[in-house]
Amino acid sequence: MRKIVKKYSKPGKWKVVILFEKRGEEKEWEGIIDARGEGEYELLVVADHRVGETRGRVTVKTVVGRNARVKIRGVIKIAKKAQETENFLEMRGLMLSSTSQVMAEPELEIEANNVKASHAASVGPVDSEQIGYLRSRGLSEAEAIDKIVLGWLGV
């Protein structure tokens, strides 16, 4: 599957529509919101399946720093005649500070019955065990968190 990756590293508001108009189309889209800087970040991504036998995979990852607010709304829409469609929408948020805020709204609007549509969202803080391990290897806490964030973003 062809994969498109988009990165957003400054506060802002974006809308992305992934359209499936040709039978058999397969598209993969990944959005990475690097919200380590203060401010408001808002992303709306819509996977619009108009015809059948299309496959999609949408992933949104975000790292949220101090006083940063991220809002992610992801919609999978499957029209009545878009049978045998598959899509998986995933949202993952990593929070770096007690003042980080995330609003995650993964939505599904399904009008065809012979489909597989699912979504998952998880948001949480950095794993303290991972930090502990890196610190025991000589990194400072800040360096450890940096490394974990880079690994998590997958860049």
Next chain:
Amino acid sequence: MKQILNENSGTGSYRYKSQRGLSENLVREISRKKGEPAWMLKMRLVALEQFEAMPIPSWGADLSQIKWGEIYYYLRPVDLPYKSWKEVPDSVRRVFTAIGVPEAEKAFLAGVTAQFDSEKIYGSLKASLAKQGVVFLSMDEGLTQYPEIVKKYFGKIVPYGDNKLAALNTAVWSGGSFVYVPAGIQVDLPLQAYFRINAEKAGQFERTLIVVEEGARVHYVEGCSAPAYSSASLHAAVVEVIVKERAKVRYTTVQNWYKTVYNLVTKRATVAKDATMEWVDCNLGSRVTMKYPSCILQGEGAHGEMLSMAVAGNGQDQDTGAKMIHLAPRTTSRIISKSISQKGGRASYRGQVKMGPAALGSRSKVTCDALIMDPLSRSDTYPNNQILTGSSQIEHEAYVSRVGEEQIKYLMSRGLTEEEAQTLIIRGFLEPIVAELPLEYAVELNRLVKLEMIGSVG
């Protein structure tokens, strides 16, 4: 059984039947007939104004077909509730017998109340519990006999300005349950309430208040149904539950309104330190249901849980979900929602998990699974997750699909017909919810689901 459930017994013998439509005079009349204190009448009137001023919600199911002016807002079948089933008029009693309420009461329950249109017609509570200070009455009786408790909590969890239907309920409420469990008391058997809409174009506006003191435990079960009318009726209930420290409450609903009823309900619980609130919600009937039981997790270590199932058939819109609001540290919540849409029905999950800034170390997990049985039906999920502190955790997953063909083929290769295979798979799908119901309800629910599912193959 379905036949008896779909019949009505007419309103000829009713003690009181209001005019159609809503008016200040009607509200005053209701309050006067019940002999209420002045503060309750005042609240009803303010709520009526609020109802008239507020718009119908612009989200959710379609409510534009409700004919507010044609509904009977208050219908009183009898003057005093009966204390024994023998005394209850035959036409009323046979409905409850068909559902098995008197039988269940003898064997499985700690107490029972039965409501017919706007008033309670029967009530009982095991003597041993009454001696320990447990109270299980209709809301009207609760107001008369325990005014201080009612005044302390009524409208505090769901204020009349909360939404248009809560305002309506506060103005014309009648019936519903008042449950009070003193500290430390464990009520082992369920308390059961059964609500029946009988008259055509009736509105039922029950108001329930449940107060459970520290360390106490209770399980409240309610069932509801209405006969087969072609015109619409309205059920707008409000339920307020207060769960104090270390207490545990479970509230189970099996909703089986006929397919012309608009079922618009506000249910909310506050949960104190180390306490637990569990909602178990089964929605089979009604034309439209909009219901999102909530837990406000106010105390440290509070836990909220929602197990919900909905079956949406032809012409039905089940718009249900849950709200978990985490306001304190180390609170947890879990939502499991299972829905089936078939024959053109629409099932939607609408939920919210909110982690407030003080909800440090809190966790929540939401799982929504939906089956769409045929190309005519529809399933949607609208989860709203707000995490306002970096040290809390939310997980959410949802899956929408049809019944797996390989699963059906496998069962058929073992000798089941396609219909039997389908039914078995659906029962397995719903099993996590059904397993939590009291035994006789689980049996009943399985039967009701089976009735709904017949003919949905293909």
